[in-house]
Amino acid sequence: MALFDFLSKDIAIDLGTANTLVFVRGKGVVLNEPSIVALDRTTRKVVALGNEARQMHEKTHRDIITIKPLADGVIADYEAAEELIKGLIRKTLKDFSSSIRRMVIGIPSGITEVEKRAVRDSAEHAGAKEVYLVAEPMAAAVGMGLDVDAPFGNMVVDIGGGTTDIAVISLSGIASGESIRVAGNEITNAILQHFRKTYNLAIGERTAEEIKIKIGSAYELEEELIATVKGRNLVTSLPEQRDVSSPEIREAIAEPIGQIVNAVRRCLESTPPELSADILDRGIMLTGGGALIKGLDKRISEETKLPVFVGEDPLTAVARGTGRILENLDKYKNVLMKTKR
Template identity: 45%
Template sequence: DRLNVKGLLTKPNILICCPTNITTIEQKAIIEAAEKSGGKNVYLEEEPKVAAVGAGLDIFQPNGNMVIDIGGGTSDIAVLSLGGIVTSSSLKQAGDKLDTDIMNFVKREHKLLIGERTSEQIKKEIGTALEPEKVIGMEIRGRDMVTGLPRTITINSKEIYSAMHETLMNIVEQAKEVLETTPPELGADIINTGIVLTGGGSLINGIEELFSSELGVPVFAATEALDSVVLGTGILLENIGKKRNKKDGFFSRLFKSN
């Protein structure tokens, strides 16, 4: 999406999203880099919080909301209430790791080398979080590890399920840990409202059912799951000019009386 800048010399407000487990030193380094690049006011917020806003969750109410953001490099999981993160976790297993899992599987089982673009295409077309009842095949091309020449094979959805299963279950286990450390009253809210999935990983076939069955809570993907972080960033930047006292937390600034 294009940014609407009022003038060429206007310094923009910048909101940068980061994983929940980022260190204070890393936070300062990111802010300093953004300020040197010409940012007027630089704000840092955790990615699942911004994704939740973009997904349409009202995280500023006293009830609990839970979001699982499966992006490219990280999966960020958080329970939110009153505009803040109550409990959270971040792990470096997400879309990119799933692509690598598929590449390694094809290399190990079929002695065929494929690239990231091919593995991502496989994930999108026949990837599934649940063991498929109906097996779907897909023709792929790569380089034969033995002859070094191009070769075409047919791979199926059951194989890709096996390739991705371990990483997906690691994300599930991390979500369980977050739920287990959530205060009971907020956990009750989550049972009623469900868990929202965002990010590209939420588009994998059967992933809502996998998380729902493993966590015992309704799980559904956001309507615009791929754009949740972008949309949330836009919503927050629209409000950023209302309060600019850097000593306060960003979200508390947004919702103080003018």
């Protein structure tokens, strides 16, 4: 048993639309890479994964295709998703040269039984002996250090790449929740569409994401910002650059931001009164990469009249939470998802 323990590892994974993070028991988060797979078009063999594949994304030639297997927070391409999980685990274990015993995986709360099954299968194919699933907002709450098992309502809003997962957590369960497929990617896409429609300027996804991160906002900024965008003019077909301001981008992303705010409102409306009272005292915790959009906390606070906080290191909260659950499986057994086998 001791030898087996020594050779096998317990790992936790945040399988995100945008990024996949791997946590190893006793080591913490050891890997954080984009959820992208590059395949050879004819043989379908994996050419690259994660960071390396992202470098290739949108810059490939005709023999290589890049795939984001987790569109909208759920598995859109099962085969590619399994390759991603296997590949990233292989990368992790190479440094530890061992096999996997237990595996905790964070998945969106709105996932179907079929999708759960697929995630579980992929984990088992990757070599895991015991697989545990946990809802991402629950994992995020644990990662942020909230006492999820107490009889108090905690509201968590996880704005990732594909999904915004909102949950009111109490007594280790989700008392009320809301999950929408509008998050960071939709916001990036709104910027892309804005340039296309307003200026006939085609820009890439990476450029649009950069603009969002640099100057995207959901509330007036004390000092408004300017950025330069480069793309291709659709009329002249020539490369072109132009300056854009933060108020203009705020307007361009108003629609998806509004949808996120409305989802938070809907979740509050369906929350039992005793838990609402707790949220009034404790406020709302934002996490996930989307929580970093400038002024989003202020905007949600203004619209809900509640205190809103951005959790520490929002891009790793789910991974740290799955890790903490892995390291204390007994304490957290009630937060795990019940699945049909």
